[in-house]
Amino acid sequence: MKEIYKNIYLKELPLPNNPLKYLNFYIIKGQEESLIIDTGFNREEIKEEIRKVFAELKLEPEKTILFLTHLHSDHTGLATYLEKMGLKVYASKMDGDLLNSSVEKSDPMWQNTIQHGIWQGLEEDQLDIEDHPGFKFRPTAHINYIPAIPGEVIQIGEYNFEIIDLKGHTPGIVGLYEKEHKILFCGDHILGDITPNITFWGFQYGDILGTYLKSLDLVYNMNIEHLFSSHRSLVDDHRKRIEELYAHHEKRLNEARQALRKSGKSTVRTVTKQLQWDIKSKNWDEFPKSQKWFAAGEAHAHLEHLRALGEVTMEEEKGVLYYWLKE
Ligand SMILES: [Zn+2]
Incomplete structure (x- = not known):
């Protein structure tokens, strides 16, 4: 684990047999509340890794928020486990509901x-x-999440994170933007070495690639010095990467x-x-x-x-x- 910015830590959680290799797991430590972003797969060794992070940074589950950027299982696999540990879970309404409709084989997602x-x-x-x-890696239970509403702010220590709608990679993917420090946690919206997967989600979501490209335009025009993505290497120049x-x-x-x-x-x-x-x-x-x-x-x-x-x-x-x- 390394401190990549003041009170912001990065721990790589392995994703075995997956081309994404690992999840960039971010922890923002505040004096009162702290925040973690996404969870990794639902696997015993990942639970162990997260427990170690909590011990090392002296995080208290009841005073920690889990922010889910989007529904994919490499980001949400341990949401139920962490919710039971006492964390408050935030997810967008769209992805949270989709996630909760993917527990059974007969559920709408499948x-x-x-x-x-x-x-x-x-x-x-x-x-x-x-x-x-x-x-195969679907959630095993529903989560009681707090809706992450774009425009709302989550305050952690000296940081004010605004929830940003980045829809495209999934119908409800959200990020966290810290204007003063020019930091964006963008989930899988923009990745360094690989192209985020953009897929057909159903006609009710319209032209999802068009939606994704608009969300790229949005980030292109934002003032960002630190783009913290969820997989592989971090992006230095967000505009250059978006052009690619x-x-x-x-x-x-x-x-x-x-x-x-x-x-x-x-x-x-x-x-x-x-x-x-x-x-x-x-x-x-x-x-x-x-x-x-x-x-x-x-x-x-x-x-x-x-x-x-x-x-x-x-x-x-x-x-x-x-x-x-x-x-
Ligand atoms: Zn994803």
């Missing part, structure tokens, strides 16, 4: 994921929700346009197969099953963005969605 797979044309890949990493992320999505949109030009009326699956992926698989058949959900979700978000831009038309036929370029 039934929607299955439905999206059918829409995307993944039925022939015979995916099983039991193989979905989000399902814009370029990444522009490239992806071009790949999707090209796939539609080549294949005509296509399912999300057909487009997904033609995008460039970092995974070392020769072709779609060798693609790890668990990753097919994520790849198709990402391709789908890009197709929906093209549709929002007015470039693409979509139609449902026998339960499967088809996309094609307008003339």
Whole structure:
């Protein structure tokens, strides 16, 4: 654990078998109340690591706030455990409710994921929700959270953290901004070495890639000297990194346009197969099953963005969605 700024500590919590490698776990120590950001996976060794941090910094559970940036299990896995320890838990209304609707297999989160797979044309890949990493590491109980409302301020010691809406990576991801010290805790909104996953969440969330790009614009225009992200290396120049992320999505949109030009009326699956992926698989058949959900979700978000831009038309036929370029 190291002190990365006055009274702000960083401890890396390992995420085994995960390309994200570890979670940057932040602790802000105040005289009265203290704050921790996100939790890591629900694993015994992580509980142990967090207990050590509490002992080392002399944190009292009843005087500590757990702030959840978003619903993903590498950020929320121990929320129930920490709530039982006595911490107050903050989550956005959107992600908190989604998290609480993902406990049972029959809950909307998983039934929607299955439905999206059918829409995307993944039925022939015979995916099983039991193989979905989000399902495997899903929360085991509901959390009683306090809604983190954008604009509200959480005061810890000399810091005043404003809750900022960063939606895009998830429908309700939130960050904490300290204006005077020019610090932003941004969760997975902006990461240093990897591109945050932007996926299709359902039509009720609209053009989620467009929403994400707007949240990037918001942070681009903010005065930030210290961007504290949740994984891998910290970002020195937030504007330079955001420009790289814009370029990444522009490239992806071009790949999707090209796939539609080549294949005509296509399912999300057909487009997904033609995008460039970092995974070392020769072709779609060798693609790890668990990753097919994520790849198709990402391709789908890009197709929906093209549709929002007015470039693409979509139609449902026998339960499967088809996309094609307008003339
Ligand atoms: Zn995430």
